[in-house]
Structures are given as C-alpha cells and as structure tokens.
Amino acid sequence: MPVADTPAVRRAFLRLLATEKRRAATAVGLHLVGAVAAAVAPILLGDMLDRLAAGDSIDTLALGLVLSIVAVVVFTWAGTFVSHRLGERLSARMRTEFVERALRLPMPVVEQAGSGDLMTRSSADVPEAGMLFRDGLPQVTVSLLKVIVFLAAMLWASPLLGLCMLVVVPPLYIGTRWYLKRARHGYLAEREAESGIGDAIGASADGARTTEAYRLRAQRDAAGDATVERHWKAARYTLYLRSVFFPFLDGSYALPTAAVLIVGGAFYFQGGVTLGTVAACAVLTRQILFPIDHLLMWVEKVQRGFAAMARxxxxxxAEDAETxxxxxxxxxxxxxxxxVRYAYPGSGRDVLHGVSLHVPAxxxxxxxxxxxAGKSTLARLISGSDVPREGRAAIGGVDVAALPLDERRKRVTLVTQEHHVFTASLRDNLILAKAGATDAELDAALAAVGADWAFDLPEGLDTPLGGKARELDAASAQQIALARIILADPDVVILDEATAMLDPRAARDTERALAAVxxxxxxxxxAHRLHTAHDADRIAVVEDGRVAELGDHDELIALGGHYAGLWSAWHGGAAQETEDGDLASANA
Known part of the structure; x- marks a missing residue:
C-alpha cells in the first residue's frame, strides 16, 4: 500500500488543522499571554536586584512579579486545556477519516497489500499520529511561542547579551540536520517491519491447521523469526539515531548561559550593563533552553507521528488510485x-483465456x-473486485470496474463462503446493507434465507452478536450474509459457493427461497452442488480458464460432455451418500 510523500503529509496536517481554526487561534492566544508573563518575571527580578543594590523600594516590582507568576499559571493552564481539547478533536477526526477511507478501499488493493499492512496502519499508525495532534501539536506550539517571547525579552533587556544565544545555533543546526536526514527513512522502515510482523502472525494463525498437517512449523517459525529480526534491525537503527542526537544536544545547552555570564561579567565590570540585567538574561537563557530542549525532544516524536501520517x-x-x-x-x-484474460499479480500466467459470455438481465x-478452473476469478471480474488484463467485463453496457465504488456496490453484490458477523446487534449487522430498513423488512429477509433461529433470540433483532455476546456458527453467519443480499437489492447477485456452510437440504431450501426473492x-x-445448476436458467461449464460448455440442463445432458459426466456421477454414485450431494463428490 502506498506511503504519502512529505508535501502530501504536510497538506493533510494543515487541512485537518484548518477544520479547528477558531480553537487553534484561542489556544495560541492563551499560550502567548502565558509566555509573555513568564518572560516578564525574570526582567522584574533583574530590576529588583538593581533597586536593592541602589537601596530603593521594590514593593511595586514584587507585586508585579507575583501577578506575572499568577498570570503564567492561569493562562498556561487555560491554554493547555484548550490545546488538548483541540488535539483530541483533531485526533478523532483523523481516526474517523481513516476508517471511512479504509472501508472504501477496493478489495484488490486490500488483498494485494496484505492484512498485516492495513492492520498495522489502523492499530499502530493511527494512535501514533493521534499522539501528534493530541500531545505534539500543543507542546510544540507552546515551546515555539516561549522561545520567541523569551528571546525577544533578552534582546529587549540587552541586545548584546541576547546575541549570546547564537552560540547554541551551530551545534543545534548540525545535530538536528544530521538526525532529520535519517529519521524519516528510519521510522518508515520500522513501521514497514511492524507490518511484516503482522502479516507473518496473521498468516501463521490463519494457516495453523495446514501448518500442523504438513509439519511446516519450522518453516513458519523461521518466517516469523525473519520478520522479527528485520524489525529489530530497524528499531535498533532508530535507537542509534536517538542515542547520538540527544546526548549531542545536552552537551550544547550550557553554552548560552556560560556566554551570558562571561560576556555579561566582562561588561558589568566595565559598567556596560547592570548586575540585574546580567541576572535577568542568565535566567532567560535557562528559560529559553527548556522549550528548546522540549522542541528537540519532540523532533523524534514528530518524526514518528509524520511517518505514521504518511502511511x-x-x-x-490507494483509494484515489482506483480506476x-x-x-x-x-x-x-x-x-x-x-x-477476458486475467492473471493474478506475480503469477506470470493467465487463469482465464479469452472468455466471452453474455448473461441477459x-x-x-x-x-x-x-x-x-477459474470460476471464482470469473465471479470477481464480474463484481469489479478485479480488473481484466485484457478484454472487458460490463454490467448494463458499462465497464463495471469504471463505476464509482458506491455505485458498483449498489449494482452488484458478491457473496462468498467467507462471512463476518460484527460485534453488534443482529439489527446492526443487517442494516449494513440497507440503512433505515424496517423491522418487517429485516424479518422478511431472515425468513427468506431460513434463519429461523433469529426469531428465537431473547431480545429479537436487538440481541447482541459476536465476541463474547453470542458467537454464531458458520451456517448462521452465512444466513446473515444472504439476508443482507435481499436487503441490498442489487441488480446483479454473484453467489460464490455462498451456501457451502449449510447442510445440503438447508442449502437447497435457501437457494430456492433466494431464487424466488x-x-x-x-x-x-x-455451483458446487449440481442441484444448483439443475435449477438455473443456463449453465456454463468452465475448464482450464475457458467456457467449455454453455446451455440449459437438458441441452448439456444431451450434449454428452463434461457436465453430462458430472451429472451421471452425481446422480448414481458417491454423491448419494448425502441427500443432495455436491460437485466435489461427483468429481471424486
């Protein structure tokens, strides 16, 4: 899955920030007042020293010092409160947008990226980027304001001593530039390695039975170890960057204070500055260095946050890359x-070879x-989940892959053996297909697919499903998926062995009910059960990526070809062990 470049991330950051302009301006204003009050305090302290040395009263200055301290506390608290609310709102907006985008992703994009990539982006990158808005934005803003205000206060108190702050610029510039040149690549590599771990764990979990059956544990362990080692190398590299960057910065922080004391001391003995001015500027250097240190500490976290935002x-x-x-x-x-010709990415060979087929409305x-043979591939091309390498797959005269995603989902529905029941009520699981459906419509859809168990639930349509609430078996989950078809009411329905989890008698009853609805x-x-083919208007026999036979049941039986052989084997052989047997039995 793509990773956005720096300009795109910057635009996204500013776009999100623009949605909360008023709160952002309020937060900046409050922090600015707090920073000015914090800068006034050391200047007043310096004036108090000079007045004490001259034997003058300091009552007014002391009152001003107290008021400035109170102002610092009040406005810093208020600014922090508004800033963190702002950060939480921006973080929530970003999470919502991410979920909406992820749900709109075309299925081929998700499948090609791998489950670990999208999982890591949602479980690791979204929280990391959320921290950037929730904590990073307020902290960086406050620190920048303080640096500017404190530096201005130093220059106002003594331009000469204010220039002493410049001694810290070269080491900070060199260290930060060295770090930033390496940080983005390092943190992106670390995130990518985390995705690899997610892919490896997911594949091992999904294929646990296969791994056990074929004694592949050593290979899976090796694959997992390789992904962990890659992540360790990436994490060790970012640790190396931090281990060099931060100690280098710490060593440079004493330079401005030392410069102020040395230069200020020399000019004090020459009568160029007062002792209070030297003291005020020395205190201000320490005040400036705290936010500078905070800023540079956040450089690392901001790099992490922007790397997460890039993903x-x-x-x-990936959504915009759709046809x-x-x-x-x-x-x-x-x-x-x-x-139509189609080859799976990386396979190098076609699984469909010039297939042409017309199915009237x-x-x-x-x-x-x-x-x-290519049956499921054919289904995915008709649904628009995949795009032909050559040729055209159209619905109603329009290239299905070129339809907007929302329009395509309204027009065509693909239902496979894999179904998901969300941890929510039965009602919420059904209205995914039709928002605002009435109880009568939901009940009718459940009845049509033979989900009689749903009418015995203790809380009816409001009964919680999934997770610890009520775990459904595969057959019940499949019935919910079929009920969604009825509610969605698309023009084209593709059933890719959609009743495979039901027993033969229930599958036949459900298919007949669906046919009526x-x-x-x-x-x-x-079709994996031949009674499905028998009941259809026409039958297409697919062999080696081609449509080998096409016609209704009687025509294909009379043809005496492959379908006739399957029917004969099913009608009188092993398929009779189950009342309605399936195509796999017939092939046996």
Whole structure:
C-alpha cells in the first residue's frame, strides 16, 4: 500500500488543522499571554536586584512579579486545556477519516497489500499520529511561542547579551540536520517491519491447521523469526539515531548561559550593563533552553507521528488510485464478458483465456467446473473486485470496474463462503446493507434465507452478536450474509459457493427461497452442488480458464460432455451418500 510523500503529509496536517481554526487561534492566544508573563518575571527580578543594590523600594516590582507568576499559571493552564481539547478533536477526526477511507478501499488493493499492512496502519499508525495532534501539536506550539517571547525579552533587556544565544545555533543546526536526514527513512522502515510482523502472525494463525498437517512449523517459525529480526534491525537503527542526537544536544545547552555570564561579567565590570540585567538574561537563557530542549525532544516524536501520517495518507492515495470513475450508469443487470484474460499479480500466467459470455438481465446462470478452473476469478471480474488484463467485463453496457465504488456496490453484490458477523446487534449487522430498513423488512429477509433461529433470540433483532455476546456458527453467519443480499437489492447477485456452510437440504431450501426473492435480478451462482445448476436458467461449464460448455440442463445432458459426466456421477454414485450431494463428490 502506498506511503504519502512529505508535501502530501504536510497538506493533510494543515487541512485537518484548518477544520479547528477558531480553537487553534484561542489556544495560541492563551499560550502567548502565558509566555509573555513568564518572560516578564525574570526582567522584574533583574530590576529588583538593581533597586536593592541602589537601596530603593521594590514593593511595586514584587507585586508585579507575583501577578506575572499568577498570570503564567492561569493562562498556561487555560491554554493547555484548550490545546488538548483541540488535539483530541483533531485526533478523532483523523481516526474517523481513516476508517471511512479504509472501508472504501477496493478489495484488490486490500488483498494485494496484505492484512498485516492495513492492520498495522489502523492499530499502530493511527494512535501514533493521534499522539501528534493530541500531545505534539500543543507542546510544540507552546515551546515555539516561549522561545520567541523569551528571546525577544533578552534582546529587549540587552541586545548584546541576547546575541549570546547564537552560540547554541551551530551545534543545534548540525545535530538536528544530521538526525532529520535519517529519521524519516528510519521510522518508515520500522513501521514497514511492524507490518511484516503482522502479516507473518496473521498468516501463521490463519494457516495453523495446514501448518500442523504438513509439519511446516519450522518453516513458519523461521518466517516469523525473519520478520522479527528485520524489525529489530530497524528499531535498533532508530535507537542509534536517538542515542547520538540527544546526548549531542545536552552537551550544547550550557553554552548560552556560560556566554551570558562571561560576556555579561566582562561588561558589568566595565559598567556596560547592570548586575540585574546580567541576572535577568542568565535566567532567560535557562528559560529559553527548556522549550528548546522540549522542541528537540519532540523532533523524534514528530518524526514518528509524520511517518505514521504518511502511511495513513497512503490509504487515501490507494483509494484515489482506483480506476477513473465513469459518469455512465448501467441500463439494466445484463452481464457481458468480452475476450477476458486475467492473471493474478506475480503469477506470470493467465487463469482465464479469452472468455466471452453474455448473461441477459434477470437470468440465473450457474457456473460449474473443477477446482482451479477459474470460476471464482470469473465471479470477481464480474463484481469489479478485479480488473481484466485484457478484454472487458460490463454490467448494463458499462465497464463495471469504471463505476464509482458506491455505485458498483449498489449494482452488484458478491457473496462468498467467507462471512463476518460484527460485534453488534443482529439489527446492526443487517442494516449494513440497507440503512433505515424496517423491522418487517429485516424479518422478511431472515425468513427468506431460513434463519429461523433469529426469531428465537431473547431480545429479537436487538440481541447482541459476536465476541463474547453470542458467537454464531458458520451456517448462521452465512444466513446473515444472504439476508443482507435481499436487503441490498442489487441488480446483479454473484453467489460464490455462498451456501457451502449449510447442510445440503438447508442449502437447497435457501437457494430456492433466494431464487424466488431475487426473481427478475441477474444471478451468477458458482455451483458446487449440481442441484444448483439443475435449477438455473443456463449453465456454463468452465475448464482450464475457458467456457467449455454453455446451455440449459437438458441441452448439456444431451450434449454428452463434461457436465453430462458430472451429472451421471452425481446422480448414481458417491454423491448419494448425502441427500443432495455436491460437485466435489461427483468429481471424486
């Protein structure tokens, strides 16, 4: 998944900040008053020393000193309060935008990036960037204001002693420049290594049974160790940067105070400055160095935050990289494949070879064939999840991949064996497909897919599902997914073995109920049970990435080809062990 460049991150940062201009201005104003009050205190202290030396009264100055200290406390507290509220609001807005962008990502982008990449961006980068707004922005703003105000106060008290602050500039410039040249690359590499760990852990968890069955534990352990080692090297490099940068800075902080005392002392004995002025400037150097140190400490955290934002903004770039959307809209639900060829990224060979297929609007097409023939790939191309290498996949005369994502999701729905039940109520899980659906519509959709268990739930549609609340089995989760189809009411429905988790009798009943409910819509059913093909208007037999046979059940039986062989094997052989057997049994 892309990583945004520095200008893009800067624009995103300023765009977010612009959404809270009033609060930002208020925070800056409060901190500015607090910083001025903090700068006034040492100047008053210096004047008090001079007056004491002259034997004059210091009552008025002492009162001013107390008031300045009170002002520092009050305005710093108020500014900090407003700043942190500002940071929390910006952080919340950024998190919301990230989730919305992630949900809009085309499925091929997510699959090619890997689950670990997106997971790390959401679980690690978003909090890191949130810290930049919540803590970094207020702290850096306050520190900058203090440096400017304190330096101005030094120059006002004594331009000569104020210039002594310049002795710290060369070492700070050299050290910071050295660090910044290396930090962005280092922290991005560290984040990328974290994504690699997420991918390795996810793959090992998902394939645990396969790993155990084929005794691949040593290989998986080695793969995990390699990702951890890569992360350790990246983390060690950023630690090296900090270990050089911060001690170097610490050694330079004593220079301004020493310069003020030496130069000020020399001019004091010559009568050029008063003792109070030297003392005030010496105190101000210490006051300036605290925010400077704070700023430089935050350089490291800001680099982390901007590296995280670069990865977060990369999600927006991945979204924008989607094929240019067209303003055309499909005329109906007709599906047209013309000379389609497709190869999975990195495979180097086509899995579909010049497939052409026309499915009129409202027709039900069953697609059968052996495993690996290209059936699921065909389904993904029709849904727009993948884009043909050559040829065209269209719905209603419009290239499906060129449709805006929202429009495509309204027009076509792909349902596979993999379903997700969110940790939420049954109602919330269903209205994902149709916001504002009535209880009657939700009940009708559940009834249509045979989800009778839903009507026995203790709290009905408001019963919590998922997580610790109520874990559903695979068949029930599949029924929820099918109910979502009915609620979404798309023009084209693609069922990629969508009833595989149901037992044969329930699967057949559900498919017949769906056929009745989806009457008039185009249905592409990837069939692993032959009764699905028998009930379809037409059947396409896919072999080796090509449509080998096309026709209705009777035509293909009469043809005596591959479908007829499958039907014969299913009708009288091993498939009879289950009441309605499946295509895998027939192939056996």
């Amino acid at each position: 977060i903004e990369g999600v927006a770039e 240019g959307a067209t303003s055309e809209r499909p005329a109906d639900g007709a599906v047209e494949l013309t000379g 409202g027709q039900r097409l069953a697609v059968v064939g052996p495993s690996g 989806l009457e008039g819509r185009t249905v592409i059913a990837i």
